[in-house]
Amino acid sequence: MSPSASATGTDLPAEVEVVVIGAGLMGSMTARAAARRGLTVLVLEQFAVGHEHGSSHGSARIVRRAYPEEFYVRLTGRAFELWTELETDTGSRLLRMTGGLDHGGGRDLRAIAQALTAQRVEHQLLRAVEAEKRWPGMRFDGEVLFHPQAGTVDSELAVRTALEAAAAAGALVFAETAARSIRVHGDTCVVQTATGSIRAGRVVLAAGAWLGELAGTVSGRQLSLPQLRVSQQQIFHFARADGIDEWPTSVHKGATISTYSLAGGRDGGPGGARKVAEHDVSGFDTTAGTRTGMVDPVARQRIVDHVLEWMPGLVPAAFAEATCLYTSTRNEDFVLDRVGPLVLCSPCSGHGAKFAPLIGEMVADLVTGTGTPEPRFALSAHRR
Numbered sequence: 001m002s003p004s005a006s007a008t009g010t011d012l013p014a015e016v017e018v019v020v021i022g023a024g025l026m027g028s029m030t031a032r033a034a035a036r037r038g039l040t041v042l043v044l045e046q047f048a049v050g051h052e053h054g055s056s057h058g059s060a061r062i063v064r065r066a067y068p069e070e071f072y073v074r075l076t077g078r079a080f081e082l083w084t085e086l087e088t089d090t091g092s093r094l095l096r097m098t099g100g101l102d103h104g105g106g107r108d109l110r111a112i113a114q115a116l117t118a119q120r121v122e123h124q125l126l127r128a129v130e131a132e133k134r135w136p137g138m139r140f141d142g143e144v145l146f147h148p149q150a151g152t153v154d155s156e157l158a159v160r161t162a163l164e165a166a167a168a169a170g171a172l173v174f175a176e177t178a179a180r181s182i183r184v185h186g187d188t189c190v191v192q193t194a195t196g197s198i199r200a201g202r203v204v205l206a207a208g209a210w211l212g213e214l215a216g217t218v219s220g221r222q223l224s225l226p227q228l229r230v231s232q233q234q235i236f237h238f239a240r241a242d243g244i245d246e247w248p249t250s251v252h253k254g255a256t257i258s259t260y261s262l263a264g265g266r267d268g269g270p271g272g273a274r275k276v277a278e279h280d281v282s283g284f285d286t287t288a289g290t291r292t293g294m295v296d297p298v299a300r301q302r303i304v305d306h307v308l309e310w311m312p313g314l315v316p317a318a319f320a321e322a323t324c325l326y327t328s329t330r331n332e333d334f335v336l337d338r339v340g341p342l343v344l345c346s347p348c349s350g351h352g353a354k355f356a357p358l359i360g361e362m363v364a365d366l367v368t369g370t371g372t373p374e375p376r377f378a379l380s381a382h383r384r
Contacts, residue, residue: 012174012196016040018367019191019200021179021214023049024056025155025353026345027206028162029360032086034367035169042198043171044191046178046210049163050156054208054288055325057156058235059265060275061353062249064100064150065121068111071376073119075355080149082357092161093154098263099248100150101131101138106253109145116147123147137244137313150249152262155353162360182342184220189341202367206345209288209325221340226382228335228346229328232286234295235277236303236318237264244313246272251279252310259306267320274314276303279350288325295321326350329382334359336377338366344379 020031023045035041047053063083065076087094102112109125116123124147128140163173181192182203189203207214209230215223240246249262257278264275278299286292300318308316329335332349336359343366347359365371375381 012177012193012198013042013172015199016042016172017200018042018202018204019044019189019198020204020206021191022206022208022210023159023163023173023175024054024206024208025159025356026208026347026359026363027204028159028166029356030204030206030345030363031166031171031173032162032169033360033364035166035171037364037368039367041166041171042200043163043166043173044177044179044193045173045175047176049173049175050159052322055327056159056208056353057324058322059154059156059267060152060262061155062100062150062260062262063095063153063354064147064249065116065119066100066102066112066123066145066147066150066251068108068115070115070118073115073121075358077119077121079355079358082361083153086161086165086357090161090165092157094158094161095151095153096263096265097149097151098246099146099148101135101248101250102145103131103140103142103250104253104258105142105255106258107251109143112145121147121149135247137241137311138247138250139310139312146248152249152265153353154265158356162357179214179217181217181219182214184218184340184342187341200341202341202343204343204345204363204367206363208346208348209327211327211344211346213288218342221342223339223342224379225344226329226335226379228348229285229326230287231326231328232284232291232293232323233277233326233350234299234321234323235275236300237268237273237275237320238307238311238314238316238318239271239273241313241315247274257302257306259303261311267322269320273319274311276307276311278303286325291323291325293323295323333381334377335379335382336362336366337373337379339379343367
């Protein structure tokens with residue numbers, strides 16, 4: 001079945017081994033990983049495949065190695081291996097490597113450099129004047145950290161590619177089919193939709209910003225999630241001025257604003273515009289069902305001012321803008337754990353996309369019982 005096609009409720013099988021609820025980056029990668037292990041898998045997506053209502057749409061997300069902790073640097077290394085494997089297996093070009101920059105007084109570059117060194121990841125520390133000469137049109141103060149193993153991933157294409165691979169391995173993908181409730185009976189579950197029910201040995205809750213709402217429909221098993229903040233974020237695209245070449249991805253943490261920027265991919269148009277946004281600060285609390293989709297004009301002006309000061313190589317007028325959802329834990333670690341036949345999958349907090357194929361494998365391990373939760377991502381870790 002083509003993952004882009006909408007199946008009717010009457011096509012639902014009565015029983016499968018695994019139901020994955022949510023066909024964003026994490027759900028699609030989980031479906032692929034589980035189907036490749038020979039499990040019968042059914043994916044339920046309440047909207048069309050590739051929809052723009054959540055956190056997995058668009059043509060560009062950052063992939064990178066730079067974290068101030070070896071833990072995440074190590075995970076990014078494994079994730080890159082799996083991205084490459086997915087590209088090789090499917091013939092899809094998902095990654096675009098541009099290198100990555102970190103700068104700003106609020107960014108602990110020494111800690112990042114130390115973590116990269118410990119994991120043998122190539123990087124350089126540059127003076128601001130050296131970085132400005134190397135990347136004309138950008139401004140820096142203090143040191144700048146560059147590492148070449150960074151760039152972007154085409155998020156929308158990655159979702160479609162993973163679902164197509166899952167379908168090729170036997171998974172069934174039902175778009176526009178919402179899970180209304182989940183009843184737990186011992187070691188199995190019954191997932192109710194508008195047109196029928198499916199019994200499954202395992203149910204993966206990979207619903208992104210809808211996770212809390214979906215968890216509230218569970219009966220027959222106590223399910224206590226950590227506090228998950230859902231916020232609406234806004235992103236902006238700026239054209240490059242004449243003569244300005246493409247830059248690496250960039251994370252800039254200043255005294256009053258923390259931003260990221262990257263090549264915009266298809267969303268940036270044929271001229272290769274720059275995607276620029278704040279990390280979390282500009283977001284306001286909402287829910288998946290009540291988000292407005294309206295860009296905050298105050299946030300827009302903050303980004304324009306930031307571009308004027310730090311990216312004079314861009315035309316300082318956003319020609320395109322959009323919103324997306326963050327689902328964040330208190331400490332920005334993920335939630336990956338199993339409660340009976342339920343597997344919780346919330347690799348979130350605005351930095352999970354780069355790990356998607358690794359998350360799929362980790363969740364498949366939880367589904368099959370061949371792996372235990374990563375301690376930092378377990379429910380118990382979020383209750384401390």
